[in-house]
Amino acid sequence: MDTIILAICVLGGAGLVLASVLYVVSRRFAVQEDPRLDTVNDLLPGANCGGCGFPGCSAMAAACVKAADKGSLEGLSCPVGGKAVMDQVAAALGLEAAAEDTTRIAVVRCNGSCENRPHVRIYDGAPTCRIAHATSMGATACAYGCLGCGDCVAKCQFGALTLNTETGLPEVDPGSCTACGACAKACPRNLIEIRSVTNELTGMVVKCRNKDKGILAKNECDVSCIGCRLCMKQCESNAITVEDNLAYIDAAACTLCGKCEQACPRKSIHKIGEWSTPQEAPVEENTTQETLTTKNNTQ
Amino acid sequence: MKTFKIGGVHPQENKLSASEPIRQAPLPQVAVFPLGQHIGAPAKPIVSKGDVVKVGQPIAEAGGYVSAPIHSSVSGTVLKIDTVIDASGYAKPAVFIQVEGDEWEESIDRSKQLVRLEEHPELTDKDIIAKIQNAGIVGLGGACFPTHVKLSPPPGNKIEWVIINAVECEPYLTADHRLMLEHTDEILVGTTLIMKAVGVTQGFIAIENNKPDAIRLMTEHARAYTGIEVVPLKVKYPQGGEKQLIDAVVGRQVPAPPALPASVGAIIQNVGTAYAVYQAVMKNKPLFERVVTVTGKSLAHPSNLMTRIGTPMNLLIDECGGLPEDTGKIIGGGPMMGKALVNTEVPVCKGSSGILIMTGTDAQRAKPGPCIRCGKCVTACPMGLEPYLLADGAAREMWDLLEHNDITSCIECGSCQFTCPAHRPLLDYVRIGKSTVTGIIKSRS
Numbered sequence: 001m002d003t004i005i006l007a008i009c010v011l012g013g014a015g016l017v018l019a020s021v022l023y024v025v026s027r028r029f030a031v032q033e034d035p036r037l038d039t040v041n042d043l044l045p046g047a048n049c050g051g052c053g054f055p056g057c058s059a060m061a062a063a064c065v066k067a068a069d070k071g072s073l074e075g076l077s078c079p080v081g082g083k084a085v086m087d088q089v090a091a092a093l094g095l096e097a098a099a100e101d102t103t104r105i106a107v108v109r110c111n112g113s114c115e116n117r118p119h120v121r122i123y124d125g126a127p128t129c130r131i132a133h134a135t136s137m138g139a140t141a142c143a144y145g146c147l148g149c150g151d152c153v154a155k156c157q158f159g160a161l162t163l164n165t166e167t168g169l170p171e172v173d174p175g176s177c178t179a180c181g182a183c184a185k186a187c188p189r190n191l192i193e194i195r196s197v198t199n200e201l202t203g204m205v206v207k208c209r210n211k212d213k214g215i216l217a218k219n220e221c222d223v224s225c226i227g228c229r230l231c232m233k234q235c236e237s238n239a240i241t242v243e244d245n246l247a248y249i250d251a252a253a254c255t256l257c258g259k260c261e262q263a264c265p266r267k268s269i270h271k272i273g274e275w276s277t278p279q280e281a282p283v284e285e286n287t288t289q290e291t292l293t294t295k296n297n298t299q
Numbered sequence: 300m301k302t303f304k305i306g307g308v309h310p311q312e313n314k315l316s317a318s319e320p321i322r323q324a325p326l327p328q329v330a331v332f333p334l335g336q337h338i339g340a341p342a343k344p345i346v347s348k349g350d351v352v353k354v355g356q357p358i359a360e361a362g363g364y365v366s367a368p369i370h371s372s373v374s375g376t377v378l379k380i381d382t383v384i385d386a387s388g389y390a391k392p393a394v395f396i397q398v399e400g401d402e403w404e405e406s407i408d409r410s411k412q413l414v415r416l417e418e419h420p421e422l423t424d425k426d427i428i429a430k431i432q433n434a435g436i437v438g439l440g441g442a443c444f445p446t447h448v449k450l451s452p453p454p455g456n457k458i459e460w461v462i463i464n465a466v467e468c469e470p471y472l473t474a475d476h477r478l479m480l481e482h483t484d485e486i487l488v489g490t491t492l493i494m495k496a497v498g499v500t501q502g503f504i505a506i507e508n509n510k511p512d513a514i515r516l517m518t519e520h521a522r523a524y525t526g527i528e529v530v531p532l533k534v535k536y537p538q539g540g541e542k543q544l545i546d547a548v549v550g551r552q553v554p555a556p557p558a559l560p561a562s563v564g565a566i567i568q569n570v571g572t573a574y575a576v577y578q579a580v581m582k583n584k585p586l587f588e589r590v591v592t593v594t595g596k597s598l599a600h601p602s603n604l605m606t607r608i609g610t611p612m613n614l615l616i617d618e619c620g621g622l623p624e625d626t627g628k629i630i631g632g633g634p635m636m637g638k639a640l641v642n643t644e645v646p647v648c649k650g651s652s653g654i655l656i657m658t659g660t661d662a663q664r665a666k667p668g669p670c671i672r673c674g675k676c677v678t679a680c681p682m683g684l685e686p687y688l689l690a691d692g693a694a695r696e697m698w699d700l701l702e703h704n705d706i707t708s709c710i711e712c713g714s715c716q717f718t719c720p721a722h723r724p725l726l727d728y729v730r731i732g733k734s735t736v737t738g739i740i741k742s743r744s
Contacts, residue, residue: 124664126724137388
């Protein structure tokens with residue numbers, strides 16, 4: 001019996017002493033955490049996609065709080081939550097809404113479907129774009145175009161990308177795309193551009209990245225840009241530049257007049273959204289993600 | 300019989316062209332010289348459009364210390380400096396020369412007379428290395444590492460041996476084999492020159508025992524040279540890898556990268572390089588031609604062709620009976636480490652050891668199945684790595700895991716993929732992992 005009492009006394013005593021040490025230490029060395037961090041973190045979508053440029057939502061929250069101390073949220077934006085979330089964050093931090101209402105989505109800049117750009121050889125290596133790009137130029141004659149193995153589709157957390165089996169190209173669902181940029185990073189040929197678009201989620205884009213000289217580019221694909229500069233001459237707002245035999249449309253300057261699209265002899269300029277099949281079915285699904293995407297509200 | 304200790308596989312040898320004497324390949328109409336034919340900085344062109352050049356005249360200078368000049372292999376006029384589609388299908392800068400006649404630089408000694416090192420006692424090690432550097436010689440085994448850099452190991456390494464790599468462990472290829480039979484003495488003199496350049500007295504010529512005629516001939520001729528020993532080796536792939544060869548011949552293991560073979564006292568040179576060194580030092584002939592094996596089961600006349608650098612590969616294929624109808628894949632190099640060509644107009648480079656034409660059925664890769672962790676790839680890996688783990692890690696982008704499992708030691712020999720019963724594309728993934736991890740390590744410093 002004595003042993004039991006002794007054990008209880010020793011263990012209980014040790015427990016009491018250690019507990020008081022822990023209590024003192026936790027009081028004495030407590031880290032003061034900004035309560036705003038939790039508030040902002042709760043407002044952010046929690047997707048942890050890294051599209052804002054920070055490792056995750058909590059890092060973004062910390063950056064917001066730090067920026068708020070300096071008085072402005074400029075330069076910080078959450079691609080998933082968009083303006084709505086940034087407005088809430090600004091309000092929570094007692095600031096005026098700073099984020100500009102720029103809607104951006106991922107745009108695949110290649111239109112080399114199986115029909116436009118027939119396969120001239122067989123690629124039977126590992127089915128990922130990274131390897132296909134590193135080991136050879138892929139199955140088609142174009143060394144710049146989409147390899148069609150779907151690395152971008154695999155990287156998309158939001159289900160916004162699908163690989164169209166008919167064309168062999170990835171397609172972006174503008175409604176679900178949050179412009180986090182994961183697909184753009186995954187593409188070894190830098191074919192995906194995170195582009196500013198209008199509220200209607202559209203804009204003009206050159207769907208080609210082929211930098212070969214005209215005649216080569218022409219032979220490689222039916223819809224390749226050959227750098228002929230016809231679009232540049234037609235453009236009234238100086239939105240088009242041609243570099244390395246490739247035209248590029250500056251989204252900020254473009255007025256969507258569509259003259260370049262008509263002028264292009266190669267049919268490589270398109271209005272965003274007009275080359276893919278209309279997305280009707282997924283709209284219902286998207287409404288469940290309302291907290292995530294504010295873009296549906298603008299539609 | 301000696302061989303390396305860890306791993307290795309034995310693919311079918313298929314040395315179809317082993318009994319074909321080396322023939323001179325036809326001259327092309329336009330020769331194309333890619334500027335990046337070697338490891339290191341690409342060469343810088345020193346000719347411009349319209350210049351008239353002779354055979355052996357430099358057309359591009361080295362772009363740095365780890366680089367090599369390029370010499371014209373033809374005489375004619377420079378057409379343009381433009382891009383050319385290289386073996387992988389991407390455009391790379393190159394010099395195009397329109398061939399007119401075949402006029403050589405006067406300084407090149409074209410006689411067949413053998414010149415031994417003893418006849419030139421005034422040659423110092425520095426002279427030899429300088430001549431090698433100016434002749435644009437790179438490792439002709441396929442890696443194309445500039446030879447003068449390899450012969451100047453970093454200080455602190457004591458070199459004990461020169462090992463001439465005459466293993467030719469790649470199936471199908473016979474270029475080195477034929478070179479040994481037809482230019483035995485030149486190779487031996489080249490070996491003495493390399494030994495003199497690095498200041499050693501012991502040289503080995505390592506030959507796999509599937510070339511008994513070459514072993515016999517080399518051994519007989521080597522008696523006339525002091526310090527050169529012919530070492531027959533058991534046939535096993537990838538014995539031609541530097542680290543494997545050092546293990547097989549002298550039984551030492553090279554530590555993990557960035558350690559060089561020189562750190563264990565050995566310098567390895569390919570047998571083709573030894574021949575080129577002889578030509579450069581004794582005959583003033585820069586590196587502008589090499590032996591290329593053109594082979595394949597369905598090819599009419601598999602051959603070994605002495606080819607000028609810059610000759611388009613389709614010319615060589617035509618010379619050997621033309622492209623067979625059932626061609627499935629054309630590979631630049633051997634079947635284990637070579638790369639599939641995207642077109643046949645790719646020019647022959649300094650590192651092009653062979654052109655292999657595979658039939659449609661041979662070329663097809665089997666459908667990959669799931670990994671059953673059988674461990675065959677681990678047994679086969681000559682570097683003692685775990686390829687299944689590395690491939691899986693690369694697919695999942697777990698770069699830390701790959702670094703801790705020494706992916707940078709991989710020599711990309713493909714033994715793992717060859718042996719995999721599930722036909723998994725292990726090497727494809729490991730290569731991606733290796734290049735990414737190497738990039739990460741470099742970015743730290």
